[in-house]
Amino acid sequence: MRAVEFPHMEATTRNNLSRVLSDRGHTRGRRLCLDALELRKQQGAEIPIAFAYNTLALIDNDHMRPDLGWRESAIAVAYFRQANHPRGLGLALLQLGEALRRLAIHESETYYLQGDLPEAVLETAERATNEAFAIFTEGPASKEILRRVEAMIEKGSLERDHLHIEEETQKAKRYREALYYFDQAVRLAREIKNNRLELDATVNIAWTHYYFEKYDRVGEALQEAEKLLPPDCQITGKPPFPSSERDDLYVYQLLSKMHGLRGRMALHQFHSQGEKLKKEVSDKEARRRLLREDSQAQKYLREAAQAYVLALAYAQLLSPRSSALSVIYDALYNSLKEFNLTELEDFQKYVREWRKHYQVRKLRTSDLADADVFLQQTFGLEGVAQA
Numbered sequence: 001m002r003a004v005e006f007p008h009m010e011a012t013t014r015n016n017l018s019r020v021l022s023d024r025g026h027t028r029g030r031r032l033c034l035d036a037l038e039l040r041k042q043q044g045a046e047i048p049i050a051f052a053y054n055t056l057a058l059i060d061n062d063h064m065r066p067d068l069g070w071r072e073s074a075i076a077v078a079y080f081r082q083a084n085h086p087r088g089l090g091l092a093l094l095q096l097g098e099a100l101r102r103l104a105i106h107e108s109e110t111y112y113l114q115g116d117l118p119e120a121v122l123e124t125a126e127r128a129t130n131e132a133f134a135i136f137t138e139g140p141a142s143k144e145i146l147r148r149v150e151a152m153i154e155k156g157s158l159e160r161d162h163l164h165i166e167e168e169t170q171k172a173k174r175y176r177e178a179l180y181y182f183d184q185a186v187r188l189a190r191e192i193k194n195n196r197l198e199l200d201a202t203v204n205i206a207w208t209h210y211y212f213e214k215y216d217r218v219g220e221a222l223q224e225a226e227k228l229l230p231p232d233c234q235i236t237g238k239p240p241f242p243s244s245e246r247d248d249l250y251v252y253q254l255l256s257k258m259h260g261l262r263g264r265m266a267l268h269q270f271h272s273q274g275e276k277l278k279k280e281v282s283d284k285e286a287r288r289r290l291l292r293e294d295s296q297a298q299k300y301l302r303e304a305a306q307a308y309v310l311a312l313a314y315a316q317l318l319s320p321r322s323s324a325l326s327v328i329y330d331a332l333y334n335s336l337k338e339f340n341l342t343e344l345e346d347f348q349k350y351v352r353e354w355r356k357h358y359q360v361r362k363l364r365t366s367d368l369a370d371a372d373v374f375l376q377q378t379f380g381l382e383g384v385a386q387a
Contacts, residue, residue, distance in 0.1 A: 025319025050079030
């Protein structure tokens, strides 16, 4: 496009390429999207400008920057409303709903709310998501089944995240609604043979059970998700090792979420064992000794270490700069900060055992310092044989 001086298509191509790079875990796609946005501003076409802002929002939502994503998607919404462009409006509303939902529930990001209550932000997210869902369910845009599935997943995610702040009397209703939308998303994704969205919705079902404390159902949902995984993507500790060069890199992101959930479950069970001992033994030192000698408690701690080692390894396979890494480390820190020194040392011992068992050091991940790959991915230059 640069060679033939076709700036309109150059901007479109850069915009689309930025989306692909983001899907593959690369934050470098953002600079391409900003470049496309500037080109489109020079051209002055409002709908392409709106799509560029929406792609920026999608990239920032992908990489856990909802503080940026909600502003970009709000600009896109304004452009699409003015242009009376329902499909674009639906896409932008989905990104706006997702960004606001994440801002409302992530404790580490609440300062971005600038004084707004999480309930109010979630209410705004719900309005945006409901409007997007209506656009992809009724009218011309309803022919895009894939977008309807995405809207269903966002609806389910919104209902699930209400569980964080909802009054006890309303939680059961939110739980049922979340499962309804996720189940519908699974069914539709299966109909259109979209494995990515079917797997995404199934993993979200498992997390919904977890947040509603239906722990007995979490394992069932994770087993269903595992049936959707290709056989060559799982880390076994034996060669051949999974590669970071594959077309369906999304499996690593979802495997990271699955094992992160298993880690939370195991640490919850370990904590429950400790709470039982608190009721039975008043002496703190004696209680710590008994917990260390408790085979069931140690089994849970060992399972948690295994799960987090795998969750981090899959996130690393997606990309060494994957936002999934930060998500896992935040969750792990919040759990481990309550541990005493003995518990921390035991957890570290198990982590080292599992890293050795899975031969994590032998996993080949993307080399972010490879300038040749950068040139291939951002300028389309042909690759050369590596020395």
